[in-house]
Amino acid sequence: MTGTTTTAVPVAERARVGWGDLVWLTWRQHRWAIAGLLGASAAAILLALGLAWHVGATGDTSHLVGRWRFVGLGQTLMLGPMVIGLVIAVFWAAPLLSREYEQRTHLLVWSQDVSPTRWLAGKVVALGVPASAAAVGLGLAVRRLITSTNTAMSGYAALGTFETPAYETAPVVQVGYAVFGFALGVALSAVTRRTVLSMGLTLGLFLAVRAVVSGAWRPHFREPLRVVEPYDPTYAGTLAAVGDNALIVSSGFADSAGNEVAFPAECSNVEDNLDYTRCVRENDVRFFTDYHPEDRLVPFQLFESAIFTVLAAALFALAFTWVRRARRV
Known part of the structure; x- marks a missing residue:
């Protein structure tokens, strides 16, 4: 009678779950969501x-x-x-x-x-x-x-x-x-x-x-710049001054020093466009625009x-x- 001997195969043990295992588990759980997005x-x-x-x-x-x-x-x-x-x-x-x-x-x-x-x-x-x-x-x-x-x-x-x-x-x-x-x-x-x-x-x-x-x-990440222009009903001068790609923060009426002022009351009831523009300019009221230039x-x-x-x-x-x-x- 011949006896046989068997040798136990060593079992590899993992010390801990690695980061690769966690990523693979996440992929298995969410693969359809990942693939869909x-x-x-x-x-x-x-x-x-x-x-x-x-x-x-x-x-x-x-x-x-x-x-x-x-x-x-x-x-x-x-x-x-x-x-x-x-x-x-x-x-x-x-x-x-x-x-x-x-x-x-x-x-x-x-x-x-x-x-x-x-x-x-x-x-x-x-x-x-x-x-x-x-x-x-x-x-x-x-x-x-x-x-x-x-x-x-x-x-x-x-x-x-x-x-x-x-x-x-x-x-x-x-x-x-x-x-x-x-x-x-x-x-x-x-x-x-x-x-x-x-x-x-x-x-x-x-x-x-x-x-x-x-x-x-x-709009307030930085202090905006201000440009003051003579009043123009078409705003063409203002748009040219600030640039097409500027970020407009606010606009309104100002005096010659650039300080914001109220709209002149005597011009409120003027209906004709030419008379309206003349009234605004005679009161030395200008138009201001606060903006951020494109380089910001x-x-x-x-x-x-x-x-x-x-x-x-x-x-x-x-x-x-x-x-x-x-x-x-």
């Missing part, structure tokens, strides 16, 4: 570049706007840089943690050898990087479309560099919007633990912050991106702190 962004980018090439080659811009006051394809694409950050915030980030809490899958993940903060960091990296890349790519493509359209229209009804959506197409601005939206959604998702609630709050707060920064704060565009974009980056950092800190301290039940 990147696919939609790629399609929009190709359409924008195709329209830009067509406009540049033919000079025809009629297809960019819709007939009978309907929105055209070009107009829709130009809205992309304004809404992609909102889409990332509401549909990617807001359900990220709340869905885990609602389905209680976080109990399985956090019972393994991975901390909640490392698990969340893997998700933030795996989802935040492609989201930012999609936002930057779409912004650059729409910028190319706007440039081609402005060139073809020879300045007529062209979009100025400070105007929406031309201002928002800058890569640094797009990154700021995307990172802020992602951080806002993650923070609200961690705090509320409810998917629908976090999506609704993210939608409202994202729009509110964007409105405050762009509408109320952006890049500093404004950098400053605005810094605002959203700081807000995003604070929101990420809130999210990670909340996840680390929260009960796991």
Whole structure:
């Protein structure tokens, strides 16, 4: 009788879950969402570049706007840089943690050898990087479309560099919007633990912050310049003085020293245009315009991106702190 011996095969043990494992897990969980956003962004980018090439080659811009006051394809694409950050915030980030809490899958993940903060960091990296890349790519493509359209229209009804959506197409601005939206959604998702609630709050707060920064704060990032011109009912002199691409902050009536004054009461009831202009000039009333010149565009974009980056950092800190301290039940 012949005896046989067996040798046990050593079992490889993993010391800990690595960052690559976390990224792979996030990809497996959210691959359809990632593929959907990147696919939609790629399609929009190709359409924008195709329209830009067509406009540049033919000079025809009629297809960019819709007939009978309907929105055209070009107009829709130009809205992309304004809404992609909102889409990332509401549909990617807001359900990220709340869905885990609602389905209680976080109990399985956090019972393994991975901390909640490392698990969340893997998700933030795996989802935040492609989201930012999609936002930057779409912004650059729409910028190319706007440039081609402005060139073809020879300045007529062209979009100025400070105007929406031309201002928002800058890569640094797009990154700021995307990172802020992602951080806002993650923070609200961690705090509320409810998917629908976090999506609704993210939608409202994202729009509110964007409105405050762009509408109320952006014109006052720096002290505006003031130009004072003799009153001209056509405003042609003022437009020539400030430039086509300037950001107009405010305008009104001023004296010869540039101080804002009230409109002369004796000119209020004058109906004839010539008499109206003569009355204004006889009262030595001039027209002032507060504005930001075009050379402030890049500093404004950098400053605005810094605002959203700081807000995003604070929101990420809130999210990670909340996840680390929260009960796991």
